[in-house]
Amino acid sequence: MIRFLFQRLFQAATVLLVVALLAFVMFRFAGDPVAQLVSQDTSFEDRAAIREAMGLNDPLPVQFAGFVGRVLQGDFGLSYQMGQPVGALLADRLPASIELSLVAFLLALLIGIPMGVYSGLKPDSALARLFLIVSLAGVSLPTFFIGIMLILAFGVELGLLPTFGRGETVDLGWWSTGLLTKTGWQSIILPACTLGLFQMTFIMRLVRAEMLEVLRADYIKFARARGIPPRRIHFGHALKNTLVPVLTIAGLQLGSIIAFGIVTESVFQWPGIGLLFLQAISTVDIPIMSTYLLLVAVIFVSISLIVDLLYVLVDPRLRVSAKT
């Protein structure tokens, strides 16, 4: 088990190193960071001095080694544009992204699963068909379009909900939360719906398909033959068996919600890490871009690591092969 764990950790470290290298090489083509820091009239001598101070004149391997070395010590450097430590900037923004993702994810689960169960049980009913149509829209419409439509409807036309920002936040020391204030909750509704819609339709379709499959299984038929009430069959046996794959997939999706809420964050000016990344791209703020990509890689690697470990705990066969 321990050997297995170390094996996975080693693989994870390799993945992170490769991501860092790719990010570093790729950003060489993002534009000239110095041009973003000076005005058109700044003399070439001054530009050259800034370039030197930023270490941009060093050969690429030296820059990369320096970057990795500092990252290992927990120092992600200073943002070129904002002059602030990147680690602190990301730590300030991370709570906003995580709160938005979790609310969106819970919305998707709490609405998606009942919808899926219903349309699995009564596939021919009118409501089930309506659900399918809605879910088709959710899967096919681009996020920014849904976001802007929601803004127009609930913000501009009805004037019900705020359309940008996070509202008032409460600082809990190391975590700033918008979930303790009224304006915070009002502000999170529209972006969370936008971000969660795809997941919701995804989960609904998955549950529906699994339900249809399970309901045809032999043990359900036997249960029916034994005269067990339909309620218990549907929720006690069928739903329980559909949820295992659904939760696995949904858990993996959570990673992508946190990492790729960029579009939603941009449309709603949600001050999360995605928005920070977007601003960094437009100003060629390489330290922020590299650290963001590393963070995303860490999120994905750790989620899949946890999933792998859970499999080992759940599935006895894997446990045997891991021992040998």
Added chain:
Amino acid sequence: MPSKTLRRAGVTLALAMLPMGLSAENLRFAAQGDLVSMDPYVVEEVFTSGFLGNVYEGLVRRGPDLEILPALAESWEILAPTHWRFHLREGVTFHDGSPFTAADVVFSAERVRAGDSDFKNRIAADTEVVAVDDYTVDFITSAPNPILHYTWANWYIMSKSWAEANGVGNPEKGGEEASYATLHENGTGPFKLETREPGVKTTLSANDDWWGKGSVPGNVTHVEYTPVPNAATRVAALLSNQLDVVFPIPVQDIARIDATPGARIEAGPEVRTMYLTMNQWRDTLPGSAVEGDNPLKDRRVREAVYRAIDLDTIHAKILRGRATPSALMVAPGVNGHSEEFQRYAYDPEKSRALLAEAGYPDGFSMTFQCSNNMYVNDEAICLAVANMLAKVGIDAQANVQAKAQYLEALLAPNMDFGLAMLGTTPASLDSHIALYSLHMCPRLSEDQPVWAPEAMGKIVAGKSNFAGYCNPEVDALADQILVETDIEKRNALINEAWTITTEDVAYIPLHQSWGAWGVRDGISLEVRSDNIFDWRYVTVGE
């Protein structure tokens, strides 16, 4: 459908749920980017230095019509052509309560020329700054400079004791340690920084001890600034009354906002002049198939390019009439601008004839670098120009890129363009700087090629003259203008220089586009043509 009832219910609900933003003197505004730093010397960028102008003050400031007004200096006099005396305002305090004196001016003059300052050109390196007494400062220059204080409206005075106590004696960027001045301020201005979250939100409150209270019409007591890069989000927030002032408004949303009750558009021409720059220094024109040939070195070809562009159509179709055509490289409002200059008229026939005369009856090809996020509808204008050039046989291969990549291709040391579109605002609002940085030969001596790579670091004049335009007569005139202290003579010299550059078709000036501000009813403000938002002139009413 009871939609009206529903809507009314919605509005009532909104009134109940949203925090009432229009409460007395609160100003909530948004623009597309955040200010870079609270340190006023780190980057010369219109939004950042304009924003900081509400917190910091210079010796002088610019009024709503860009006129020079006294600020921290009450008055000034020219004792000799190279000797200026400034009399400072007494009884002014910084936000930390310490008094403002001549020592702070001397310190600021040192700091603005030190470290990574982006404002080194505010005061020449050899200018002596002397404190005569606590409220008198002398500036002794090596050569006469009649417009010494023209660029000082955004040379803000910092507190010596504060800077020294917090270890921010030099402006810094791209270093290892975060500078204290990046997130903190200590100005003398009408607003004090309350909270600052870079990229998220910045709040400020009125400075009750400000010396100028009552001298300006503004009544704002609290300001909340949110950078909102996404234009659709910005407009929606204005329409739904979550913001009071929004800038800039995309051209296509102007009619929508004007039609919405509760919001309006305030628009006016900007002082920035948009122009096309034509590469005249390379021996082979980038993008041309012919090695060793640069058609743009020929004045006739440049006029042909000029005459092939139908600016009226661009204005009508792309800018919806919101632009002022320009015959000069400086806008109205800049000293030296004159209405007597005329644009070369749109004339594709003549354009073709000029090309044939210059030996290019079948036209030529070149690269055309365009940005897509720097100026009002820049991408659309570029593509339209490329199409118009195609009609006279010039194949301008438009390459549209975002700001970062665009500037890297365009600016030194690459300067890889045949044609490119840029905008320029002379920092001093005087013609000299436009002549000096865009029209003077970018070289060290007569026998050197223009833009010689080894000289690039030492070039003093023509620093933004990436086109490599070079005319010794203009150079001589620019040198005279610099030191001529007689205003009338000086303006005549400027006029002469503009006549030559227009005759030479050094650049193709296009227009000043109009900036559009979205404003909620009840807010009044002054729209300045340099796009600086001065809260001293904002009043919040019912």
